Amino acid sequence: MDDRNIQFMFWGLATAWGLLAIYVVMLAAREGRLKKQLDSLKRMIEEKQ
Amino acid sequence: MTKNIRLVLGALVGILLLRNLYVILFNLPDEMEQGPVYRIFYYHLPAFFAAILCYITALVASSMYLIKKNLRYDAIAMSATEVGLAFAAVNLTTGMIWGRISWGIWWAWDARLTWALICWLVYFGYLMLRQAIDDPTERAKNSAVLSIFAFVSVAITYKAIEWWRTQHPGPVLSIRTGKQLIDPIMENMLYMNFLALATLAVLMVIIRLNQEEMQRQIDGLRRRAHAI
């Protein structure tokens, strides 16, 4: 019973960290994507000028 | 320059969170009745307060948008809501896991869990609405109104569900707020972790805001690029 208790504790803490980590990863992914779009657009405009 | 501030802040938050985790796992005593599993609470409750902080920020930002019509407030409202949802999800899931051990079931229709779920759905609806509107001004206007309604409704729902659940003695009600825990060491850790999570929330909102600014730049450049 005590073992299960500790197991659930780890799952609980892992979930808290995990969900926040997932959101951080989502933010980082979006950041990368936006940066790429921004850079390619800037290049496109420079080329056209 | 702001990138450096963000990195420093991020590093600070990371260190604080890791330090807290260490203390939570090794230095704090077990709770009398529940055993080690109660340590989930050190994330469960601070996440809740972080989410509330975000939702209040969203309310203020939405109201400011309706008054000032500055799209920056709209971006703040959206970022705050998104980050709030992330922390609310932490609150919900940790609550479920803790409940599984404490009550033996994954879900219970007690006041707090039910309200937390509804609150999450309401603010998720806010994001859904935003996705459905293309024009930035329309989107800002309509989602600002929704945000205000959401906050008021969620506040009223809180009271309603409390009355509902006290009529039906359900499973063990969630533990009272940290103010009533006897051991000051535990209470202190709650505040420490709240500090960590709240700072993390602020950092995330700033990052998200920055991304919105980038998106706006992209939209502007795209128009220019296609005009040339």
Added chain:
Amino acid sequence: MVFLQIAAKDLRSELRTKESLNASLSFAVVILLLFSFAFDPSSEAVAEFSGGLLWLVFAFAGALILNRSFARELPNDCLEVLIASPVSGAQLFLGKTVASFILLLTIEVICLPIFGIFYDITWIPQALPLLGIFALGTWGMTILGTLFSALTVNLSLRELMLPMLLYPLMLPALMAAMRLTTILLAGNAIAGNDMVWLRLLIGFDIIFTALSLALVETILVR
């Protein structure tokens, strides 16, 4: 009272075809039928959630009616004309709310005897208080629903977004209405502890009527 004229116009337009009314009413009856298969009408437990069942039916029927509220103005640019006209946004909004309210209340009043028959529930002694609760709950639903109808009118997923936004937000009113209706259908009067639900329902109606009237102009102005 311009809003009454708007309400009359909407009602007249609806009664001409009875499109929404028929669809909503048939839908409500079908759901009542489905519920009687899902929840055994003869069981003792039904008394516990009779109000809940009834209000679920009203909520689903309501979504159909509320969706039409602003959507009916889309063909021929009627909505643009209405917004541009001297009629204030609040009057337009209030008028449409009243129209939806009357339509929905009518459907509810028709559903109640049907429900009474399917579930063998005597409601006649409590008819007046029931009507009162229906009115209060329906007002809460229509005031929020009409606002969201305006909000979602231009969205392609309007039929989905309206219920998705409306139901969680009207939950306090829905809960209160469900509880109070269950109490009345069980043959009891609303008293003592249960008054808190009545106060919640009335408070909800007042708060959201005020909030909606204050903010509707923002939504309607393009």
